[in-house]
Amino acid sequence: MANFYLDTPELRHHLNHPLMKRIVELKERNYRDKDEYDYAPVDFEDAQDSYDKVLEIVGEICGDIIAPNAEDVDHEGPTVANGRVTYANGTKQNLDAVTKAGLMGVAMPRRYGGLNFPIVPYIMAADMVSRSDAGFENLWGLQDCAETLYEFGNEDQRKRYITRICQGETMSMDLTEPDAGSDLQAVMLKATYSEKDECWYLNGVKRFITNGDADIHLVLARSEEGTHDGRGLSMFIYDKRNGGVNVRRIENKMGIKGSPTCELVFKNAKAELCGDRKLGLIKYVMALMNGARLGIAAQSVGISQAAYNEALAYAKDRKQFGKAIIEFPAVAEILSIIKAKLDASRTLLYETARYVDIYKALDDIAKERKLTPEERQEQKTYAKLADAFTPLAKGLGSEFANQNAYDCIQIHGGSGFMKDYACERIYRDARITSIYEGTTQLQVVAAIRYVTTGAYLARIKEYEAIPAAPEYEGLKNRLKDMADKYAATVAKITEAKDQELLDFTARRLVEMAGYIIMGHLLVQDAGKSDLFAESAQVFVRYAEAEVDKHSMFIFRLDKDDLAYYRK
Ligand SMILES: Cc1cc2nc3c(=O)[nH]c(=O)nc-3n(C[C@H](O)[C@H](O)[C@H](O)COP(=O)(O)OP(=O)(O)OC[C@H]3O[C@@H](n4cnc5c(N)ncnc54)[C@H](O)[C@@H]3O)c2cc1C
Secondary structure, three states: OOOOOOOOHHHHHHHOOOOHHHHHHHHHOOOHHHHOOOOOOOOHHHHHHHHHHHHHHHHHHHHHHHHHHHHHHHHHOOEEEOOEEEOOHHHHHHHHHHHHOOOOOOOOOHHHOOOOOOHHHHHHHHHHHHHHOHHHHHHHHOOHHHHHHHHHOOHHHHHHHHHHHHOOOOEEEEOOEOOEOOOHHHOOOEEEEEOOOOEEEEEEEEEEEEOOOOOEEEEEEEOOOOOOOHHHEEEEEEEHHHOOEEEEEEOOOOOOOOOOEEEEEEEEEEEEEEOOOOOHHHHHHHHHHHHHHHHHHHHHHHHHHHHHHHHHHHHHHOEEOOEEHHHOHHHHHHHHHHHHHHHHHHHHHHHHHHHHHHHHHHHHHOOOOOOOHHHHHHHHHHHHHHHHHHHHHHHHHHHHHHHHHHHHHHHHHHHHHOOOOHHHHHHHHHHHHHOOOOOHHHHHHHHHHHHHOOHHHHHHHHHHHOOOOHHHHHHHHHHHHHHHHHHHHHHHHHHHOOHHHHHHHHHHHHHHHHHHHHHHHHHHHHHHOHHHHHHHHHHHHHHHHHHHHHHHHHHOOOHHHHHHHOO
């Protein structure tokens, strides 16, 4: 009887962050639902208690059902016949368990059948599900699409579709095409309006679509004939009940094998417009992807947790030269770095989730009434922070998940290379996290403006102003030195006013900011709980070395050196 919530006290620590009070207050609007729904909270403590209880149920389902099914699902995988997908048996059991427990559409308002959860506890559930089986997280996590439907669909669409999602129907987001991957402006799937039938029809091909045989699809398509860029794209809802979309094939992948990745053929598929024409990519898909990126950041943290647990258990168990291998400093160092990266990416994940929670709740309130000037300012501040932190959480979290999975295998030695241990599946599953929902390079493209505008540095300065526990003053001072080095390195590049040089050094600059931010967050965590004492020490030392390395690389770089890197 494993419980993935109760055995990881770090989760409860993040759930109890002081900012949760504001988040719940906004989300529950003075607890007005309590008169209508007997399960709605009556006050802040009641709300926190209900998140805690639901997360305990998620932890139990993860430990007792999803994780034990993961190996079989990995071997069996989904199949396709006559254009329809059949999930592996374990996947069906998992879906049944999460649906029966009422975990579909958890973040949706109660009037549609959801639990009105803030993003923080929802992401916490995603963190645990990913630790159990990263592939299954994709199917469960696609309920993110409901958020976009809620934000941009009309009330009639919300009622028709969100209620179905809360009852267990699944979703997909159909963006990628053979010639439109990172560059979604190139999407060509055609949407044509029929005056006669008073509806839209979709024709074309999508590829690499996770859960492509879902009940409800959000589809990016070209609605404006003759256009070639993002301004000609709109977002549509396709309902499988109407027919017109077939799965031509499912990909034979390296990892997340339980999650069907489909090539879809749209043949006169009836669809309805979601939101306004021409805003499909510019507004709606950007919002959809930001939510999904946070989901992949959670998936990455869950994978890092799985890698750490497997590595730790093996290192305690395996004996060489007459002792457990964990006693060798070389092995202990790898383990402590895995744990430090896990704790660092997790604290960044929940910090980002809190920012998203606040600005989204205020956005939602703005649909009902005019925000006060203070609320408008608050909305603006948190929206900007969420935008700046999301690519960091996804970009760095997914790179850490890959490094941690690699190190987990290393600790297993030759056995890690065999199919006998979970670590080889974790390693294969980790690989996709830095590719989909925008590769790490694309996260850097999204993040670099916050380097050049000084937004990251401004946030770092705010963290510096938060008093630290006396035993962590030393670490904070080292983080301040790192921030000075970062600021000087950024200045060297921005003063050169050379776009190629900036693009070339962007990843290093973004990583420097990310490491310092994670260092501060971990120091704050360690000040509140001993759970993070070691990770704060280990991570700040690691970050210090990385910041030094990047700074040296950039300071020694001459514009002429770029010629060596051009192919
Ligand atoms: C398992 C799996 C599941 C997926 N699920 C979905 C889904 O559900 N829905 C969906 O719509 N899509 C999905 N995708 C597609 C996924 O989002 C894309 O594969 C991804 O965005 C990258 O696009 P691409 O594969 O065409 O690579 P490309 O865009 O061709 O990129 C190739 C390389 O070029 C680099 N590159 C490209 N542009 C730039 C740039 N401007 N600056 C720097 N480097 C750049 C990339 O970082 C990468 O290293 C999935 C993919 C996989 C593999």
